[in-house]
Amino acid sequence: MTDKYTQMVSHGLGRDIARKLGLPQPVVLRRHQPGQPIITGPVLVQGSTAGADALAAALLLWDLDVRRHAVPKEKLGAIVLVLDELSRPEDLERPVLSAAASLRDLSPNARVVTLSRQAATAGSPAAAAARQGVDGLLRSLAKELRSGATGNGIVLAEDVSVTSASTLGALRFFLSGRSAFVDGQFLAVTSAEGHLPEDVDKPLAGKVAVVTGAARGIGAAIARTLYRDGATLIVVDIPAAGDHLADVANEVRGTALQLDISREDAGQRIIDHAVERYGRLDIVIHNAGITRDKLLANMDQGRWSSVIGVNIAAQLRINEALLGSEHFRDAPRIVSVASTSGIAGNRGQSNYAASKGGVMGMVRATAPLLAVHGGSINAVAPGFIETEMTSRIPLATREIARRLNSLQQGGKPADVAEAIAFLASDAAGGISGEVLRVCGQNLVGA
Ligand code: NAI
Helix, strand or coil: CCCHHHHHHCCHHHHHHHHHHCCCCCCCCCCCCCCCCCCCCCEEEECCCHHHHHHHHHHHCCCCCEECCCCCCCCEEEEEEEECCCCCHHHHHHHHHHHHCCHHHEEEEEEEEEEEECHHHCCCHHHHHHHHHHHHHHHHHHHHCCCCCEEEEEEECCCCCCCCHHHHHHHHHHHCHHHCCCCCCEEEECCCCCCCCCCCCCCCCCCEEEEECCCCHHHHHHHHHHHHCCCEEEEEECHHHHHHHHHHHHHCCCEEEECCCCCCCHHHHHHHHHHHHHCCCCEEEECCCCCCCECHHHCCHHHHHHHHHHHHHHHHHHHHHHHCCCCCCCCCEEEEECCCHHHHCCCCEHHHHHHHHHHHHHHHHHHHHHHCCCCEEEEEEECCECCHHHHCCCHHHHHHHHHCECCCCCECHHHHHHHHHHHCCHHHCCCCCCEEEECCCECCCC
């Protein structure tokens, strides 16, 4: 599960050889470590609107070294490009070309983040064109950045300010090492809900969280990350995975619940366990999932129904129980694990892609139901992640799959876990019904 190639070409002779031969040159990504600064190096806030001024002022409160104008040749940690008042495509030129002049000064693992407004609610075709233009601009820029640098965007609903809690929460996530494998993506801030944590190192303090499929892989990484962020954990997996589940539960000082999530009463069992042990339930992470790959022409009923049953039907049934429970009403948060297969499709995975597409549809439609209780629901769609599952892919296929993204490497389970931990936090309370890809800007071909 280690990517030895990335280690080899990250420095010294290996790097020189890869450069001469024109081979992919992935670098070891900057990942979040508790206690480390959000980002090192100055943050250049580009843009001439009142929103840009307000944002620069807000970033100063995080002890960042904020610049409103570039200093020639100075190395930068990040560029934040504020494009919140576009009314026609020509408005892009000045701020974008100003930012472009600083791109060569970005440090390795730097960040570029755009802030703009959603195109769908623009007041005119010209404003919609300008706003939608940011999409193509950012995704192209992300493909041009090198040395572990990433580009992502935050899209604000009309009534959401540039300094709302979730705008700042999303910006902090994108600037930090928590978003190491998120690249070329947009997060929409849909409302002014949410608030920033008192303790930035323990954003989930006081929350009780359930993680399904937590005995191994991405689920175990999610449990560890939520625990690090201060949550009390209930880890769920099938009885056959009981020993591994108990190990994870001990590691995160939580409790294990052996449960097949496709059981009719799974939702109620989860609620009862949480209320009996901890008196509350705040966060549910739907991570458990299975693959039963076959070309559709050869698909049998067992493969189809088991994948739909575990990956989406079980989540729908559990959510129904949660939504009907008086114990899930205090700003509750649900995060589901989807997949880029559900966006682009994947040969041999029609059942899996249908289930993961289903997860994304479910998330969008459930958001208004949770909003009634100040809650949120989102999905994370991982691309190629280095797990036991992907280590079994034949070498040549695996090498192609893991290099076909802007960061030229696979992600780690912890990268998926970081995105989920952010979406489960109150700092993301104004983000709901969204799907965030954690795929290094995988060339999904959709
Ligand atoms: P994994 O197979 O290593 O772990 C899945 C866990 O879910 C296992 O512990 C399994 O026992 C549990 N599980 C399966 N059916 C269950 C049921 N009915 N009830 C309770 N627990 C059940 O998988 P991995 O790689 O950690 O994937 C986790 C999630 O991420 C899945 O939803 C998967 O579809 C998704 N994903 C994974 C990607 C990857 O590259 N590994 C890429 C995209 C999505």
